[in-house]
Each structure stands twice: as structure tokens, then as C-alpha cells.
Amino acid sequence: MTALSALLVRDMRLAIRVGGGALMGVLFFLIVVTLVPFAVGPDLVQLRRIGPAILWIGALLASLLTLDRLLAADHEDGSLDLILMGGTPLELSLLAKAIAHWITTGLPLVIATPLLGLLLNLEPLAIGAVALTLLAGTPALTCMGLIGAALSVALRRGGLLLPVLLLPLTVPVLIFGVAASNAAVAGPMSFGAPFMILCALALGSLVLGPLAAAAALRNGLE
């Protein structure tokens, strides 16, 4: 437990220090969402209709932005070798890294959502729904991203590989996240059904992500 908390604290420290990725995601989110009204035009009804989808796409792209450094930085400076060697199960270490990544990049997106929702003329109910779906959905994005990050380190291919691998996996999260947000405002279906599927996706990836990433690293780094 000490080992995992040490890893969690170190990764969170690194993210908030100069050059860390904590602010990068939320700034990118802000840029995407503020640009959309300029591109779409000042039609408030239209903005309100597409608002949840814009917020979700912004959050999805923002969380992809910092995922490629999740394991690559540790691989480049030799830390990953020591993490692989240590007595702590690799799956748990990767889960600790994923949690630190979510706290520093996923959670700020959820916190920024109410402010950005105002820019898109969303009603309080819709803002709450989007924030809630992002709270459930961003852990899924991080844990799926962990698999992509491990594969790109193991295969020694950074850059484009991660989004190409990851985007198909994240599509269901996007679909059910937006569906739940829209259902809360406009109906006709209930908020509960798509939200439950979103939660199931998050819980599933929370288990599968670290397992698959650890397997990729063990087999790839030889």
C-alpha cells in the first residue's frame, strides 16, 4: 500500500509541476468549447441542442492529449524497469498511475464543465447531466487509454498509434455519455439506462485496463 500511495503521490506531483500535463487537458477543453460557438454561429437554440455533444467531444480529445506520456515518460528515464522489477503487482501499480492521471486530468474536466456549459447556453439540468456523465465516463477513458499507452510503449511507437488504437474503444463511452446527457434534458428515453451502461463501461475498463496494460508491458518490453 505504501508503494502504491508513493506512486500515486509522485505522479500527481509530476502532473502539477512545471511541464506536467494537469493544466494542458483542461486548457485544451476550454479552447475546443469556446471555439465551437464561433464556428457554429450565435444560434442559442442550436448551441443548447449540440452542447452536451460538444462538451463530450472536447473532454474525450482533452483526455487523449496527455495519455501518451502516461507510461512513455517512465519508460524513457528507466523508471518503468524498476516498476516492473519491484515486488508490487504491476497491475496495481498501473492502476495507481491511472488514478493519478484521472485525478489530475479527468477530474479538472468535470469541474470545468459547469463553466463551459454556460458558454454553450446549457440549462442547469443539462449541465448537471453532462458533469455527471463525464464523472462516470472519464475514468473509462483513462483506463482504456492505459492499454493504448502500454501498447505504444511496448511496441516503441508513439504519436499516432495511441489515438488510432484508442478512438474505436472510446466510441461506446462517447455514445452513451451523450445519450444520457440528452436523455436528461429532452428524452424520450430515461437518463438511467444509458447512464448505467456508461457506468458499466467505466467499471469494466477499470478492471480490464490495468490487466491488459500489464500483459502488454510484460510481453512487449523484452
Place this chain on the structure above:
Amino acid sequence: MALLGPNGSGKSSLLRLIAGLLRPSAGQIALQGGEAERTIGEQAHYLGHLDALKPSLTVAENLGFWAGYLGDRVRPADEALAAVGLGGLTGLPAAYLSAGQRRRLSLARLLAVPRPIWLLDEPASGLDAAGQERLAELMRQHLGTGGMVVAATHGPLGIEATELRLGGSP
């Protein structure tokens, strides 16, 4: 034990095999004595070419992290840093350290968490003459407490060691 041999002869690969970072295609690696329920990697320190340091963390934070992550029996960080000659630099970000000081900081990891086996890959690289002498002294102390050192090296280690030559004579 000193591993000698020309570039590409497999010194680093042998160390990574012992550490468990590579899987042997044939044969097996066994440790006589030691704790049977733990792997060799869990009882060993591996100091590779890379120093496993984060530039934006301070000297104390870097060492504190590895001590917390690797160890259950941890020596005080101040003691380990003083032993490698970095006693006064605990609050300095690792980015400001020279190559030799970075190497010394990664050596402090070996002292902060006592483990019986040290696997060292070119441990003296970047160290000045005084640093090399200090390294030799640390290895001597480690051997004196019953520890084991396997080091891949091109130059003299500064201690008496069994030599294993790989890939023919250099």
C-alpha cells in the same frame, strides 16, 4: 563479480536477465540462499544506463519516492544522500544536477533500501575520480555486509572481483 567484454557482447542483457526484465530463451537463473518466496528482481537493485529520476522533483522527493515504492526496510534518506555526497542538495530539483550528481543520486537509492544483490550497469559512468573511489567504498561496504555485486564495466571497479569475460577478449 565484474562483467567484462566489448560493446554488444551481452553484459547489459545478462544483467537484465538476472533482474527478470528479460526472459531467458533457455536455461534458468537461480539464487542460492536469499528469500525463496521472493523473485531475484525483488531482492535486487538494478542500476541501468538510465538513472530513473524525474527532473521536476527535488533530490529528496526522487529518493523518497523510490524508498517508498521499493522498500519496507528503509534507511533514512539523509544518511543515504550524505553517503553519496549529496547531503546539502536535498531541496534542489534533479534537473539542476550534473550527470555525475544524477548518477550519485541513483546510487543513493541502493543505500536507502537495503537489498542483498546489486546489479550495476556501468556504475561509474559520469563519476569523477573521487566519485569512483566513493562508489568502490560503497561496494566494499556492501560486500562486507554479505551482499553481492554484479557489475558490467569497461574500467577497473576499484575492488577485488571475480571477472567474467563475455564475447571473447576485449
